[in-house]
Every structure is written in C-alpha cells, then in structure tokens.
Amino acid sequence: MTKITKAACIGGGVIGGAWAARFLLAGIDVNMFDPHPEATRIVGEVLANAERAYAMLTMAPLPPKGKLTFVKSIEEAVQGADWIQESVPERVELKRNVITQIDAAASPTALIGSSTSGIMPTDLQRDMKHPERMFVAHPYNPVYLLPLAELVGGEKTAKATLQEAKAKLAPIGMKGVIINKEIEAFVGDRLLEAVWREGLWLIKDDICDTETLDDVIRYSFGMRWAQMGMFETYRIAGGEAGMRHFLAQFGPCLSWPWTKLMDVVDLDDELVDKIAGQSDAQSGARGIRELERIRDENLVGIMHALKSGDGGKGWGAGKLLADFEQSLWANAEKPKTDLGDAQPIRILDTKVNAAWVDYNGHMTEHRYLQVFGDTSDGLLRLIGVDLDYVKNGHSYYTVETHIRNLGEAKLGDALYSTCQILSHDEKRLHIFSTIYNAASNEPVATAEQMLLHVDSKASKAVPALPEVIARVEAIAQAHAGLAKPEGVGRSVGQKR
Known part of the structure; x- marks a missing residue:
C-alpha cells in the first residue's frame, strides 16, 4: 500500500512535532508519545504554525485534518500504525532502546523511521527482531514545509523497505531520496557541517560577525542552492563547455590553503560567548515563534516562486509543490x-x-x-x-x-x-x-x-x-x- 493510513510519533520536540503536523495536515491520524510534561503545548504550537504555513502554501483543499492523540506509552502509540517515526534526542543508547521497544510492540509490517541526523542505522537496528523494516528518515526543519527526507538503510534493512518508504512519502508532499551507502551524518548534514565548520573559524578569527556571514549566504549562493543545488549551479558556471570546463578551471583551487575544514575549531567558552552575543544582537529582539513564522513565510514565498519556474511547469521544491497540489485537487470532494x-x-x-x-x-x-x-x-x-x-x-x-x-x-x-x-x-x-x-x-x-x-x-x-x-x-x-x-x-x- 502506497499511502500511510496511521502514524505514530515517538518524541514530540521540534522535529517530532513537525512530523506530526505533516502527517495530520495530510489527513493521517497520529498517536504521539512524549513523556515531557509540556509536550502537549509544544506540539500544539508547532501544529499551529504548520496550519498557518499551509494556509499560505496552497489554495488546494486539504483533506480533513487527522486526529492527534497523546498516549502514555510506546506500546500504545504504535498500535495500528503503519509508519512509526522516532524523534528522541541524539543518543545512540536512548534511540536504540526506543527503537527496540517500538519493534517489539509494532506490527511486523509497519515501517520504522528514525529522525537521527547522523547515527548509523546499523547501530540503531542491532537489537531488533524485525530490522529489515527499520531505516533512517532524516528530515529538515521545518518538516511540515521542507519536503526532503534522506532515506538510509542499515546492514539489515531490506531494499524494498526504502522503496516503500519513498512511495509512502510522496502522497504527503515529501521527496524521499535513497542514499546508496550508509555513512555517518548522511549527505545533507555532511555538507552543512563543512559550511558550519568553516563559518566557526571565520567568526573566531574575526573575519566577520554572524550577521555578515548569514548575509553572504542568503544574498548569494543560498538563493542559487534553493533552486538548483550545487552541481547544476556549477555546470552553468562552466559556460557552454559545462562541468568539464568548470572542473578544469576551478579544480586547482582545491589544493590552495583556503579552508580549515580539516582543522576543528575549539568551541571554548570565549568563542561560545562571542557567537552567542553576536547572534543575540542579530536576532535576539524576536522570539523563537516569531522567527519560525518569518522563516515559514519566506519558505512559502520561495516555493511559490519556484512553482512558476520552467515556463509554469515548476522547478525543484516548486515542482514538488505543484505535484502535491495536483494530487490534493484530484482527491478533493467536488x-x-x-x-x-x-x-x-x-x-x-x-x-x-x-x-x-x-x-x-x-x-x-x-x-x-x-x-x-x-x-x-x-x-x-x-x-x-x-x-x-x-x-x-x-x-x-x-x-x-x-x-x-x-x-x-x-x-x-x-x-x-x-x-x-x-x-x-x-x-x-x-x-x-x-x-x-x-x-x-x-x-x-x-x-x-x-x-x-x-x-x-x-x-x-x-x-x-x-x-x-x-x-x-x-x-x-x-x-x-x-x-x-x-x-x-x-x-x-x-x-x-
């Protein structure tokens, strides 16, 4: 079956709550388990922001919103669920223990995805009875708007599981990309780590402050990446000769001493205070929920612009949005x-x-x-x-x-x-x-x-x-x- 009929979210923080919102707004009932005393409030606030964002994102009629039920145990949460998303804190022992509990209580055919941003799925599925249905489904924040999920299998994950997960994400407007080989931090976070590490050095060495660094990204290559990624952007930079010419022209730069990627910055108290102070000066006047709403409005605007790309056929995330809207209209009641x-x-x-x-x-x-x-x-x-x-x-x-x-x-x-x-x-x-x-x-x-x-x-x-x-x-x-x-x-x- 290519559609999720019922979901369970184990962990209701920023990521788990946003996964729940993505499911609920696709008309899927969700069982939520999170022992945090304020889980109901936190998830409620995330869902409110998601509903606000979807009202801006599309005029297509969404299906009736799924029912959100907070439960008191993992065993209760997974009952009847065919997609179970684990989003607990990034500690191997904690995640492995939770996933093993999920495995023991869930239907043997239910898919089990982990939101981990870097832990190897083989390490997480070690103690499972049915490890073939467990995989990493690594999303990007906010999950209810950003449509990508990296799908990574462990040594015991069945290939059919990843294909099924990819197919089940499509009806809720997400693009699952299957990563060929298991690797720590997968693809996206490895790229982000490289930029992040270089950025920390630029701040530490007083080359610029946090606001200047963010300006460099958002007013230049950040916009290029949003619609064409890295390699297609560089192909254009190679002119008529394409990527081969680009590599010949700029490849030698890789050996120049421009980067400190292999040299890890020491995040001592002085540097932490420096970065935190600059960040407060940059954004501290706005609360976290306000910043989230501004982020969501900007993302919606970018996706709308991309939806009109390529002569109205859509491009990148905009093409995905257009396809999602078509499916909403096709399934909408007249x-x-x-x-x-x-x-x-x-x-x-x-x-x-x-x-x-x-x-x-x-x-x-x-x-x-x-x-x-x-x-x-x-x-x-x-x-x-x-x-x-x-x-x-x-x-x-x-x-x-x-x-x-x-x-x-x-x-x-x-x-x-x-x-x-x-x-x-x-x-x-x-x-x-x-x-x-x-x-x-x-x-x-x-x-x-x-x-x-x-x-x-x-x-x-x-x-x-x-x-x-x-x-x-x-x-x-x-x-x-x-x-x-x-x-x-x-x-x-x-x-x-």
Whole structure:
C-alpha cells in the first residue's frame, strides 16, 4: 500500500512535532508519545504554525485534518500504525532502546523511521527482531514545509523497505531520496557541517560577525542552492563547455590553503560567548515563534516562486509543490450541490492569511484574482474539466475578467465564494462569481468572466465534449430563473 493510513510519533520536540503536523495536515491520524510534561503545548504550537504555513502554501483543499492523540506509552502509540517515526534526542543508547521497544510492540509490517541526523542505522537496528523494516528518515526543519527526507538503510534493512518508504512519502508532499551507502551524518548534514565548520573559524578569527556571514549566504549562493543545488549551479558556471570546463578551471583551487575544514575549531567558552552575543544582537529582539513564522513565510514565498519556474511547469521544491497540489485537487470532494437547485453554487471556503495582506492588513489586489481563479477552477471540476480532461488536451481558458471590489477583506477574515452561470454555448462559458465575508455574508468583491473552451495542443477554440456541455446545461437551466446579479455588464468607472 502506497499511502500511510496511521502514524505514530515517538518524541514530540521540534522535529517530532513537525512530523506530526505533516502527517495530520495530510489527513493521517497520529498517536504521539512524549513523556515531557509540556509536550502537549509544544506540539500544539508547532501544529499551529504548520496550519498557518499551509494556509499560505496552497489554495488546494486539504483533506480533513487527522486526529492527534497523546498516549502514555510506546506500546500504545504504535498500535495500528503503519509508519512509526522516532524523534528522541541524539543518543545512540536512548534511540536504540526506543527503537527496540517500538519493534517489539509494532506490527511486523509497519515501517520504522528514525529522525537521527547522523547515527548509523546499523547501530540503531542491532537489537531488533524485525530490522529489515527499520531505516533512517532524516528530515529538515521545518518538516511540515521542507519536503526532503534522506532515506538510509542499515546492514539489515531490506531494499524494498526504502522503496516503500519513498512511495509512502510522496502522497504527503515529501521527496524521499535513497542514499546508496550508509555513512555517518548522511549527505545533507555532511555538507552543512563543512559550511558550519568553516563559518566557526571565520567568526573566531574575526573575519566577520554572524550577521555578515548569514548575509553572504542568503544574498548569494543560498538563493542559487534553493533552486538548483550545487552541481547544476556549477555546470552553468562552466559556460557552454559545462562541468568539464568548470572542473578544469576551478579544480586547482582545491589544493590552495583556503579552508580549515580539516582543522576543528575549539568551541571554548570565549568563542561560545562571542557567537552567542553576536547572534543575540542579530536576532535576539524576536522570539523563537516569531522567527519560525518569518522563516515559514519566506519558505512559502520561495516555493511559490519556484512553482512558476520552467515556463509554469515548476522547478525543484516548486515542482514538488505543484505535484502535491495536483494530487490534493484530484482527491478533493467536488462542491456539494443539487444541479437542479436554483442557487449560485458555493465553491470555495478560505481565510485571509498573512501572505495575502498589505501593510494595512488588507487583502492585496492580486489575491482577489487568485480566489476568483480558484472559484472558476472549482466550477470547471464540477462540470468534468478535471486533471484528466486537461491532460487529454482540452480546457477552458479565461479570456476576460472584470473585478469589482465592494468591501475590505482583512487578515484572519473567513471568506467563501459562489458562482453563477449567466450564459453558455458549445465554446463559451459566461460566469459571475462573488466573494463573501463568511461572518457577515456581505459581498466583498465580484468578478464577471468569460471562459473559452480550447484544444490546448492545437491552440484554438473548439466545442467542449458532450458530457461537459450536458453538465453545464444542467446548471445553466437551474440558474436561468435567478435574477441577474447586480454588476453584470458594468464597465470600469461606470457610476453606480
């Protein structure tokens, strides 16, 4: 089975809590065990940040949120779970003991992943009865947004286990990468350790302070890495001759005395005080939850930008987000409506989140268009223009839109949208949509739109398929008795 049906999280700190959030927002029930007296509060705060981030991340309808249950033992936590994620502190004996307890109590077919950032899985599976189903699933913080998990097997891990884990991560929007050989710290943390070690020397030797070092990363190669990684970036640096030329040109630098990677800095009290003081000066005015929210907003923005890369097909983490959204739309329930009911169809329910507002706290102009676009997409799915229909070369394109802003939508406001078919023929669909404030039911904005049915491969207008036209006519007949909405046919600047 390629989907996780129930998860167990053993350990509810920063990583364990974020794993739980990723599962829950994918509609998966989670049993959580953590003996920490404030585990409920900590996990609750992580989940709240995750829900806030997902509201910014996608307009696609998430499945009903899974149920989070705090339990009193490992044995209780793993009952019925087919994915068990261990995220206890990084101590070999502690982790091995916990994983052995999980192994003894869990179903023999359940997958057991460890969030360790560097311990060899062979060391962790030593005392297990079923070591073939245990592996490292090393994520990156925040787990609910960053989609990567390094999958590393130990000496006794079955290859099929890693393939199954990779397949089960995909439906929750994650990319599992299988590491070919077991190695301490795996791939990502080895790269980070190299940069971290060099950074510590730069601070110790007063070459720069922590803020300058972070600026160097985030204003330069950090942005390149976010969308193209290291080797593809350097391939471009090699020009038309590619990677071979780059290696020939810059390879000799590797023997120059530029780095202290093999020389470990002494983290004595003086250096610790120095780094901590600079870090406090850099970020200390903001609390940890505020910094997490800022980080999440920035990550969402980067992923949205990457989603539009490669001519709209998506790139890197943005391509993964686009694919995840497609699966959400494909599995979403269609708007519940009686096609014979003479009412505009309620299509979308949403909320104004922090990424949608301007400096006044009001929803920005392009977000109205986004909501109206998602409303028309919802209508299209209702009449049968779904992902399969589009893949087969047909779709409706919006050729004209007129938006009126009637009120203000503010941060936190709950909104819903409705759609009414005004007229149609075999090629055209004329609709009128309204965004309402869910609390007052007052209209906030309206949009009149004309959509044209096209053959996307031939790039020309063609009649819609008969089954689509039949669904359109069923709705149009119900809407024929409705009053013409106020605002239909208005032009820009026309007096009310």
